[in-house]
Amino acid sequence: MPTESHVIVLAFPFGSHAAPLHTLVRKLATAAPDVSFSFFNTAKSNSSITALEDHDIGNLKAYNVADGVPENYVYTGKRQEDIELFMKATPGNFKRAIEVAIEEKKISCVMSDAFLWFAGDMAEEMKVSWVPLWLSGQFSLSTHFYTDLLRDMIGIGTHAIAGREDEPLDFLPGMSGFHIEDLQEGIVFGDMESPLSIMLHRMGQMLPRVAAIAINSFEELNPTITNDFKSKFQKCLNVGPFSIMSSVPSDSDESGCLLWLDGQKTASVAYVGFGRLMTPPPHEQAALAEALEASGVPFLWSLKDSLKVNLPYGFLDRTKGRGNVVSWAPQLRVLAHPAVGVFVTHCGWNSVVESVMGGVPMICRPILGDHRLNGRMVTDVWQIGVGIKGGVFTRDGTMRGLDLILSKEKGKRMREKIGAIKEMMEKAIGPQGSSSENFKTLLELVSMCKAS
Structure with missing residues (x-):
């Protein structure tokens, strides 16, 4: 009919x-x-x-x-x-x-x-x-x-x-x-x-x-x-x-990210993901990799296979076990995992929302479009993340951000503020x-x- x-x-x-x-x-x-x-x-x-x-x-x-x-x-x-x-x-x-x-x-x-x-x-x-x-x-x-x-x-x-x-x-x-x-x-x-x-x-x-x-x-x-x-x-x-x-079943985990995260300490892992289209330029990807290696922080990085060429020579071998570089990650489920302590992001709107729902503070590297507005919301208005000095990844600048969120009192306060925003979203x-x-x-x- x-x-x-x-x-x-x-x-x-x-x-x-x-x-x-x-x-x-x-x-x-x-x-x-x-x-x-x-x-x-x-x-x-x-x-x-x-x-x-x-x-x-x-x-x-x-x-x-x-x-x-x-x-x-x-x-x-x-x-x-x-x-x-x-x-x-x-x-x-x-x-x-x-x-x-x-x-x-x-x-x-x-x-x-x-x-x-x-x-x-x-x-x-x-x-x-x-x-x-x-x-x-x-x-x-x-x-x-x-x-x-x-x-x-x-x-x-x-x-x-x-x-x-x-x-x-x-x-x-x-x-x-x-x-x-x-x-x-x-x-x-x-x-x-x-x-x-x-x-x-x-x-x-x-x-x-x-x-x-x-x-x-x-x-x-x-x-x-x-x-x-x-x-x-x-x-x-x-x-x-x-x-x-969404009432749709959660994304599958073909790369085994969640199983890997199960073996990590609570709020210890840096998750790195820049969406489907947006990626920082090659020299910044290299600087980010250097920061992850030098910091000693466990990390999960969602990176297309074609972009692995931008990583420093020997990086994947030197960080094997502590780091996990995958071609795709079920982001919503990753951010909800208790092991994830910080999200390195381009600040796309969906990514920001998913990070809040997971209770994870952010290191913001906006790329284009509404990313800068979203990043300002995260860092200055909500105060649940940090930007990076000069707006580009450097080894030392990224290490400072990782340390501040994962190890300092300010990171704990960010997590508390995220909890209040998450509650507001859930109520809505x-x-x-x-x-x-x-x-x-x-x-x-x-x-x-x-x-x-």
Whole structure:
């Protein structure tokens, strides 16, 4: 029997975007069996999600969209080349896939990764609601929403911010703890004409048109920003953090990380992981390896096999037993293991949330995007981690960070502060918590939407 409500979901297939979006849609589909959900994503990204998740929900179906890469295309090695090719293909690739998959079936709501601003135009053409999802914290969404104001107040380009990097963003609601230098590339410095920068600027301008925006965070993280968004958007629904509300079975442990951790002392191990796409440059990987070796700290390092060439000669042999370098680690489970005492991270939003849930302080080495904002939150606002001097790994600077967190009183205080934040997160996603209540509102919204 056909369902009245049919929600199409448009994913951004890069980094760690598509998986948490799929986690939320799975939860919606499970809670609303009479609503159909069609998930549109590239074949490569869809297959990586299916490798992690068991697709056993009858009202949720995944469809492939073209990735924009021409046949026999030879990559030039340009940064974000795959993203540029994909963005050139949008929104046509989504429209074509939707036409083929949906045929005569009516659409009642368009959900999308918030990056894909054109989904708002598509929803308007269909005369249905648009509900984008922001997959990071509120503060990074705020800077994109206020991009035009930031450019007016600060100026544009490196010359405009020279000497002003430490100035606080105190003219934005709830952002006084952040500095100009923490902003994402493409807002007031960096390449403002890149496809990604243009896309995010356009997204910020489109946000007032949303029926609702769902955010991968919780209201209590920053009540000032939460209230500001509630006054600016029709509905602002913090429904996260997604990574700790997934009903999907935990990642497998093919590398035997957890068994290795079982043999280590409580809160003694440094876990090093930089996400799927982000890695510090080779000389910093070498400096980090030197610090781990010289410190004597047991370590677990998730590092792609292709990057092991950047490690100092003989490093793997000299640290064998005390160190464990694996090509992939089940991060959520690793950070929850009692042996892990510090997390060396790029400060991606999911990584920060997972570290808090594991009760693990962080050594922060932001790389791009929202990492600097997240890092500032960790080091200065929450005070549950340390940055590294000059923002780059050096042998001595990294050793100082490891010693401070693992051996000093300050590390103990960080763990206590993390406990309070973890409690706040758990309460938000608990039975009567703010994120759970907002999820009910989101569920009601997409379930009640009817095709025009």
